[in-house]
Amino acid sequence: MKQVAVLIGATAGIGKETARLLAREGYRVLLVGRNQTAGQALATELQGSFIQADVSLMSDVRRVADQVGQLTDTLDLIIHTADVLTTKRHETAEGFEVSIATNYYGRFLLNHLLLNEAPAYRPARIIHVAAAGFPAGKTFRAKFPVAATASGFTAHNIGQIANDFYGLTLAANLQPSGTKVNILNPGLVDTDIRRRGDFPGWFKAVEPVFDWLLRPWITKPHDYAQVVVDIATGRNAEADQSVLINRKGKSIQPSAALLDNELRNYVWEQTAQLTGLKTTSMLTN
DSSP, X not given: OOOEEEEETTTSHHHHHHHHHHHHTTOEEEEEESOHHHHHHHXXXXXXXXXXXXXXSHHXXXXXXXXXXXXXXXXXXXXXXXXXXXXXXXXXXXXXXXXXXXXXXXXXXXXXXXXXXXXXXXXXXXXXESOTTOOOOTTHHHHOSOOTTOOHHHHHHHHHHHHHHHXXXXXXXXXXXXXXXXXXXXXXXXXXXXXXXXXXHXXXXXXXXXXXXXXXXXXXXXXXXXXXXXXXXXXXXXXXXXXXXXXXXXXXXXXXXXXXXXXXXXXXXXXXXHHTOOTTOOOOO
């Protein structure tokens, strides 16, 4: 029986290339994304399945969990790459700022629905492609949950930091089951996330120059996807020992704030309330 991977944000960039590589490794891939045309084409190419959804909407996330449960009785990998980067504030129909809803709330909710409410999945690994190691301090409590007036850029960054808090707590809670958790920092990857963002005209005008200057440090999605797959399949031994991983697949030492259990529990409980989960659902079973 093929191993099964669900990839969220699989219709473009890192997610798309990760799906291709996993399919070549023999995985059955369940693809989740907003673009119906691109998603269905990729599912056909890889002989997988596609679920159309906007994971900034918690209602869509719940539907994804239900559909995954209908498609497979086993689940070996959960990989989140969906992200939105904006400068202005944009709210979903459910009242969440869209950036943090995509890069954090939706991820939190889907993991918990799959592990707690869907069939008894115990994947080998859960991966969030985020911005591991983003500076976090004890003042994070005052910033989270994000203010109702926070810009998209601010909310995006807070979501990236929250991924680190969450990932460390989730890894500890899932340790008895054997599931590994990794939060990855891809660094600069040549996706279209900046080009799709609502950045000011001056930024879009200088972006080609910016990209040219940083070309030696910019990675192609296919190349970074190989880093993800090496971690997902257990070929990166360092990722078995460290939750936070940098763009080269090496460990990142958590800051003192990230090791503060009280602060980590606070982030967990606040997120559970925001996404409509019971705060006692700690995934220790």
